[in-house]
Amino acid sequence: MKKNILWLLFILLPLFLGGCNNDEEIVFDHERPQFELREGQILLEVIMPQSTAADDEIFISGDFNGGDSLAMLNSKWQLIKAENSDIKWAIYINPSDLNGYNLADGYHFVSKAEGTERTVFNEEAIHTENPGINARVNVWVNRWASYFEVDEEPEEPVHDGYAVYVEDNTGWDVTTIYVWGDAEIFGGWPGAQPTGTQLINGITYKYYDFGEANTGKSANLIFNNNGGGNQFDGVQGFIVNRDLYLRITSSGYEEIVVEPEITHDGYAIFIEDNTGW
Template identity: 45%
Template sequence: MKKISYILSLALAGAFFSGCSEEEIVFDHEQPAFEIKESSILLEVIAPKETTADAELYIAGAFNGGEEAAVGNMQWQLEKSTKVDGKWGIYLDPKTFVSGKSLADGYWFVSSDGGAERSALGEVVSRTDNFEVGTRNNIYVTHWKSYFDKAPEATVHDGYTVYLEDNSGWDATALYCYGTEEACGGWPGKLPDGTEKINGKTYKYFDLGADRAGMELTFIFNNNNGGVQVENFDCLKKNVINKNIFFSITAESAEAVDVAETRYFYVLNNQGWDGVSLYTWGNDNEFFGGWPGTGTTGKTVTIKEKTYQQIPIPDAAVGQLVNAIFNNNGAGEQTPDLNIEAIENHDYYILIEGKKAYEVNPQNPSADGEETPDPTPSEPGYSIFVQDNSGWG
């Protein structure tokens, strides 16, 4: 009886697996997205994941004159499916092919913002499949050319930077500034150090240099001494250099631009601690985490030969009251509370000295606001002694 049951089980299992093997598995993105037309070749293209929402896709090849003729021509533009995500389609009528060419002579797909398609190894793709009219054909595109493009290296700045969205129309734009000093040189100032793309927008930039941190500067944009300048707008006046500054100008106006950036506490550790952490309390929020708080990032900035360590300020802390306690990474030493009524949207410079924390200007980083004396003894001088017999008072 057991033998019969075993044979019967095998037979049923065999029938089950046999039935499964005959059923073709069709993935969602392989589902038909467009109707077949008897007089056309239907190509249904599964686009790669990096395809952007606004991209336009085209087919190009010997049969239609290549990319130069195809891209921008609606006749060769693929239609995005409304039924199947990530799928595009195009109907091709061989009667419209040029010079007696066919798909067998080579074709490929092009994205308006990603470039021509590429293989998994980044190689140029030229397909030679020659399909019949009245058929539907699924085609996978692995990548676009942009997938393999090397990302541009990040621009490295020495200190703070003035960024400019320049709508002036001038042939050349210079930046002059005055206040603590002429930080961009004498009139008409300096030309941009380069351009940089931030949040999709291209800015001209003027590096101020690390030693300008803490200065107060007023800016004048001009057409490189050509007789036209933008000045006397409030946003250009008396800017404290404790963050990157963004402006947008026309030939007649200027306005500040708000661009979100991470702010930092820059700490001058004259206490001799091996490491520094920041803990804050107030308004029932530990913005820098539980004790001992947030440590330094490992990055430093040198201003006037003094080296500051960097602690990032969480976005949630900006605008909030905090009581700041700097400590030696929880190893037993700490400063008394440094009260900040509301963290403003700029960087802060902190001196730790004598087990106390002081907010300082990096131009004069000392507890009393004066330049920290140089501990190196000066060269010996001379004294003049006078025997006074003048009778003067």
């Protein structure tokens, strides 16, 4: 039985080896031609980053057409998207439009939505592929400038004096604060709506600025749904000499401690200072 199996393997081995030709080049779908050649023109088939939107406007840019700003004003330099591919675009170029240059002198692509083309290392991208007349070549765009852009941190609001920060879990459409005591700090009933919102430690707080002029005054807080019939007492006898952080529901509140967001330069020493100095 073992001899029969060995003979079978020897017979089938050449068939397996014959099916593996190391000289065959693997061609992926996105590398296959998507556009017909045109007589007398150069065809660049361009493989775009996955982030490229189907309705984007993309242009070729180089010394031959004056660079990005001028290229984007002339539809002659605009690429067209393949019907059967989400990442394949193309442009037909008439050599007579190159103003004495040729593609080997260098070119790149620019997206109206995502900026100019960049390398994977965020360096200036330059292509020199030049297939010649009545020929095509695949060109790869690795990244757009937008890929390397860092979202800017939202600007921290400038407060008018101290503020009440509220993590609002009431479910009310509008949450207002009425304050009585030394003064109606937020005006007459039902009081004031939030001054704004602020993201702190991953939580979005509504905040109500007390106003610099009210520093040191005594305040008794009442939360309500903008005079709609729901209300509860908040902190009573609060002296406006610090910020106040509260978590509220439709029936009550709790004061919470919010640690300041501090970015340290390496490790740090934390000291609870009871010296009195």
